[in-house]
Amino acid sequence: MSRGKLRSVKARIQSTSSLMKITRAMEMVARARVRKLEESFSRVKKFAAAVEAIREHVDFSSCEHPFVTGKGDPILIVITSDMGLCGAFNAEILREAERRLKDFSGLITIGSKATAHFSKNKKLIRSYQRMYDVPSLNLAGTLMEDVLKITGNIHVIYAKFINRLVQRPVLLQLAPITLGKKIERYEYEPESEKLAANFVSFYVATKLYSLLFETKVSEMYARQNAMRNATENAKEMIRILTLDYNKARQASITQELIEIVTGAEALKEQ
Known part of the structure; x- marks a missing residue:
């Protein structure tokens, strides 16, 4: 030689x-961030579970809210990250979105990677990118209100956190919401119809908040790995x-x- x-x-x-040296530093940063996120995510899961338990006791039988009736064209929301360097994390989500998109009339993207991937797709209705570092309920509420103006039939593709090594893209029906298996009759204040209409918006925002948070935790573990x-x-x-x-x-x-x-x-x- x-x-x-x-x-x-x-x-x-x-x-x-x-x-x-750079990859080791990025791994350490991701590990520190995901530790804090996971602590918050544990509280978010408890909060979402409590809201889910309330849903079982709300009477939606006479509620005409779009998130109950499912009024409107079916829309797909795709959640990815804003940044790369997380392996096949975004690619797997986008592959699942491409496979499912034929069943939907419109598309909403959350995250720069999804927005860039579907930027020329004719089904793209709205896109959000670089909106948060850590998801918040206020942000989820804003997104919920924007989507409500479009349709009440929503499905979401997000990254389900299986464990620290496995994060899997999953399609979830966000609305119309499924009714509880057993509706118990209560006396409501205010009236049950008004209570149901107010609660359903809060419920969908909470679910979206939980999905955004779970995707963020999955992203950070994918980047760490x-x-x-x-x-x-x-x-x-x-x-x-x-x-x-x-x-x-x-x-x-x-x-x-x-x-x-x-x-x-x-x-x-x-």
Whole structure:
């Protein structure tokens, strides 16, 4: 191996080492952020479960709210991240969205990756990007009100958090809401129709809030895993390049020694 090639391999080792420092730092940042997010997500899940329990006791039988009747064309909401560097996280969500989109009349995207992917799609009605770092109920309420102006028939594709290593895109019916298995009769204040109409908007906003939060947690775990894998791959690449460099350098030194000895022998003969 020539000296030029040796310098090239050494430069690759140095650039890979620099890249490894970046991926390790990004993994540490993702780990710190996801720890805080997961603590909040635990509280969000409890909150969403309590709202779900209330739904079982609300009488929707005479409610004409669009989120109950499902009035309007079916719309698909796709939630992705605003940033990349999280492995196949966004690609899997977008692949599932492409597969399901034929069943819907319109599309709403949340996240820069979904917006960029579907920017030229004729079904795209509205897009939201870089709206939040951590989801909030106020944001979910705003999104709910925007969607309500369009339709009451909504499905969402989001990233379901299975565990720290697995996050899976899932299609969920957000509205029309499914009625409870067992409706218990209560006396309501205000009247049951007004209470149901007010509650259903709150319920859909809460569900959307929970889905946004779960997708965010899944994104951060996907990024943490991707950066850890990138760091491990960089380590392996450095090991292989260093081994090749040392072998080539040793071969180059051996060749130089052979040339020196050969030259010395030739001088002796002369």
